[in-house]
Amino acid sequence: MPLVPPYIESLRPYEAGRSIEEVQRIYGLARVSKLASNENPLGPSPLAIEAMFRCMSGLNLYPNGGLDLRRVLAEKYETKVDNVIAGSGSEGIISNIIRAFLGDEDEVLTTDAAFIGFQILAKSRGVAYRTVPYRDWRYDLPALAGAITGRTKIIYLANPNNPTGTIFSKHEFDAFYQHVPERVLIILDEAYFEYVKDTPRYPDSMHYRYDNVITLRTFSKIYGLAGVRIGYGFAHERLITNLLKVKLPFEPSTLAQAAGIAALADKEFLHKSLELNVRGLKFLTSGLREIGLTVITSEANFVMAVLPSAEHAAQLTSELIKQGIIIRPLASFGLPQCVRISTGTTEDNQRCVEAIQKLEVPLSCNS
Ligand SMILES: Cc1ncc(COP(=O)(O)O)c(C=O)c1O
Numbered sequence: 001m002p003l004v005p006p007y008i009e010s011l012r013p014y015e016a017g018r019s020i021e022e023v024q025r026i027y028g029l030a031r032v033s034k035l036a037s038n039e040n041p042l043g044p045s046p047l048a049i050e051a052m053f054r055c056m057s058g059l060n061l062y063p064n065g066g067l068d069l070r071r072v073l074a075e076k077y078e079t080k081v082d083n084v085i086a087g088s089g090s091e092g093i094i095s096n097i098i099r100a101f102l103g104d105e106d107e108v109l110t111t112d113a114a115f116i117g118f119q120i121l122a123k124s125r126g127v128a129y130r131t132v133p134y135r136d137w138r139y140d141l142p143a144l145a146g147a148i149t150g151r152t153k154i155i156y157l158a159n160p161n162n163p164t165g166t167i168f169s170k171h172e173f174d175a176f177y178q179h180v181p182e183r184v185l186i187i188l189d190e191a192y193f194e195y196v197k198d199t200p201r202y203p204d205s206m207h208y209r210y211d212n213v214i215t216l217r218t219f220s221k222i223y224g225l226a227g228v229r230i231g232y233g234f235a236h237e238r239l240i241t242n243l244l245k246v247k248l249p250f251e252p253s254t255l256a257q258a259a260g261i262a263a264l265a266d267k268e269f270l271h272k273s274l275e276l277n278v279r280g281l282k283f284l285t286s287g288l289r290e291i292g293l294t295v296i297t298s299e300a301n302f303v304m305a306v307l308p309s310a311e312h313a314a315q316l317t318s319e320l321i322k323q324g325i326i327i328r329p330l331a332s333f334g335l336p337q338c339v340r341i342s343t344g345t346t347e348d349n350q351r352c353v354e355a356i357q358k359l360e361v362p363l364s365c366n367s
Contacts, residue, residue, distance in 0.1 A: 005126060007123060007124070007125075007126035008124060008126070011120060011123055011124060012332070013120075014116065014117065014120055015332065016037075017034070017036035017037050017326060017328060018036075018321070018326055019034075020032045020034050020326075023321060023324060023326055024324075027321070027322055027324065029323075029324040031324050031351075032324040032325075032326065033324060033325050033326070033344050033345075033347075033348035033351055033352060034326045034342075034344075035302075035325060035326060035327050035328075035341050035342045035343075035344050035348060035349075035352055036326040036327055036328040036340075036342065037226070037328065037342065038162065038192075038221060038300070038301050038302045038340075038342045039220075039221075039224070039226050039342065040221065040222060040223070040224030040226075040273055040301075041276065041280075041342075041343070041344040041345045041348060042224060042269070042272060042273055042276065042345075043224055044223070044224040044225055044227075044228075044259070044263075045223045045224055045225065045259075045262065045263040045266040045269040045270075046266065046269060047262040047263060047265060047266040047269065048219075048223065048224075048225055048228075048258075048259035048260070048262045048263040048266065049259075050262065051258040051259055051261065051262030052228075052255045052258055052259050052262075054258070055254055055255065055258040056255075058254060059254060059255070061254070062250050063250050063251075063252065063253055063254040063257060064257075065086075065244075065247075065249055065250060065251070066085070066086030066087065066232075066251070066252050066257055067081070068257055068261060069086045069230075069232065069252070069257045069260050069261055070084040070085065070086055070232075072261050072264060073086075073232055073234075073264075076264065077206055077234065079209075079234065080237065082237040082240055082241070083209075083234055083235060083236065083237055083240060084232060084233070084234055084240065085232060085233045085234075085235070085240050085243050085244065085247070086230070086231070086232045086252050086257065086260070087230075087231055087232070087233070087247060087251055087252060088229040088230070088231070088248075088251045088252055088253075088256070089218060089220060089226075089229040089230065089231045090189065090191055090216040090217065090218040090220075090231030090232075090233070091117045091121065091231070092229065092231060092247075092251060092252075093216055093231055093232075093233050093243070093247075094117065094118060094121050094187065094189075094216065095121050096243050096246050096247045097154070097185070097187060097214065097243065098121050098122060098124075098125050098154075099125075099246045100242045100243050100245070100246045101153060101154065101185055101239075101242070102125050102127055102153055102154065103127075103153070104126070104127065105127075105151060106127050106128075106151055106152075106153035106154070107127060107128040107129075107130055107149060107151040107152050107153060108122045108125075108127060108128070108129050108130065108152075108153065108154045108155075108156065109130050109131070109132075109144060109147055109148065109152050109154070109155045109156075110122075110129075110130075110131055110144075110155065110156040110157070111131055111132060111133070111134055111139050111140070111144070111161075112131045112132065112133050112134060112334060113134070113163070113330070113333045113334035113335045114131070114156060114158065114161075114333075115156075115158050115161070115162045115163070115189065115333075116332055116333050118156050118158070118187075118189070119333070119334075122154070122156070127153075128151070130147060130152075132144050132147050134164065136166075137164040137166050137296045137304070138161070138164065138166040138167075138168060139157060139159075139161060139166075139168050141168055141172050141173070141175070141176035142175075142176070144176065145176050145179035145180070146179075148179065148180065148181070148184065152184050153183075153184060153185060154184070154185050154186075154187060155180065155184060155185070155186045155187070156187045156189065157186060157187065157188055157189065158189040158190075158191065159173075159188060159189070159190060159193075159202075159203070159205075160192040160193075160195065160196055160298070160299045160300040161300075162191065162192070162300065162302070162340075163302070163304050163328070163330050163333055163335065163338065163340045164296050164298075164304050165296060165297070165298025165299060165300045165302055165303055165304055166296060166297070166298070166299065167196060167199075167201075167202055167299045168203075169201040169202070169203065170201060170202070170203035170204075171201070173203045173208070174203075177208075177210070180212070182211065182212050183212070184212060185212050185213075185214065185239070186210075186212060186213045186214070187214055187216060188205045188208070188213055188214065188215045188216065189216045190205060190215055190216060190217050191216070191217065191218045191220070191221055191231075192221055192222075192299070192300035192301060193205075193217060194221070194222040194270065194274065195221075195222065195274065195277060195299060195300050195301055196299040196300070199299065202299075205234075206234065209234070209236070210236075211236045211238070211239075212236075213235070214233050214234070214235035214239055215233060215234045215235070216231060216232075216233045217231060217232055217233070218230070218231040218232075219231065219259065219260050219263055221301060222270060222273050222274070222277075222301070223259075223260075223263035223264075223266070223269070223270070223273075224263075224269075224273070225256075225259050225260070225263060228253075228255060228256045228259045228260075229252065229253070229256055230252050230256035230257065230259060230260040232260070276343070276345070276346075277301045277343050279346065280301075280343030280344065280346070280349050281298060281301070281303065281343055283346075283349050283350075283353070284303050284341060284343060284349055284352070284353065285297065285298070285303055287349075287353035288303070288305060288341075288353060288356065291353070291356060291357045291363060292363040292364040293305045293306075293307075293356070293363045293364065294306040294307075294364060301342055301343050302340050302341060302342040302343065303340070303341055303343075304330070304335075304338055304339070304340050304341075305338065305339050305340075305341065306337060306338050307337050307338065307339065307363065308337070308362055308363075308364065309337055310331065310336035310337050312337070312361055312362055312363075313329055313330070313331075313336060313337050313338060313339050314329060314331075314336075315361045316339060316356070316359065316361050316363075317329045317339055319359050319361060320352070320355055320356070320359075323355050324351075325348075325351060325352050325355050327339050327340065327341045327352070328340040328341070328342075
């Protein structure tokens, strides 16, 4: 075996989108709209900021491994602390799931072009990574059920999905679940659940407290805390106990935990963020469709657009960045002909649609 195993050598490190400051510097721009990473354009929850300031004087002490947040979440969701985990973002928890539950011969199963964070983490374990294509840009749950083998250990489902923004319904999940053996762990990644939880056909995964389902959520999106790294999950205590064995003992950090607890209580911020997102989604979807783009109907805080080719998608991204609008090309996800645009402030959204309107890049297969 070489020093670096081939399955690590062949990976590409996660490329974070360009920062606002970097784009300002490179292109000499005063104003930059970052619509690339599904962040909250309103900033962090104000209650979370206050809570972080309050706990600063205790930063000489080690944190307690997320216990305070786990207690708050257990009470909120009427479950036991033993059924809750907290970590450095939901990706931190995904990383621990992969470490705890995958053996060398196991397989991971998910959709083509799944959330890039999951792809990288799963592939870094060196096990077989199998996918089925999307159907109408949605998870094809019947095809996934049919693709389960004796070696399948983890099935990863993001609902809403990143990058397509689509969801599967309660009915569809129920039908799928019938085909999943108990020895297979289903990760239900609900990073965007707050944006869609009031939609009746959306499955509230807290009703699926099956022994082989782990629900993951995050404070990075609607609570505006992506920079703090705090996420959480719910599962059977046997799964949580084993995750606790492999997680870094002191994650999440004291600041992250305090921010998460306070953000959960920030109803006003949640409401404002939801409201802004509803308007942003409508505006981006209809505005971009009017100028000829194929936009997939989204239930999250971003939209995905499908361009005539990979070259068009790359050109659109690079033309927009020159004008101070950062969007996300999706080649690294496995969708080179697509881009993803997050909802921003009303002004950001307008700038984005107006800038695309003025470009000379062909936007649809008919243009
Ligand atoms: C589907 C999905 N899961 C997880 C994450 C990562 O969340 P966190 O910041 O909590 O690690 C993202 C972020 O983009 C996401 O889109």
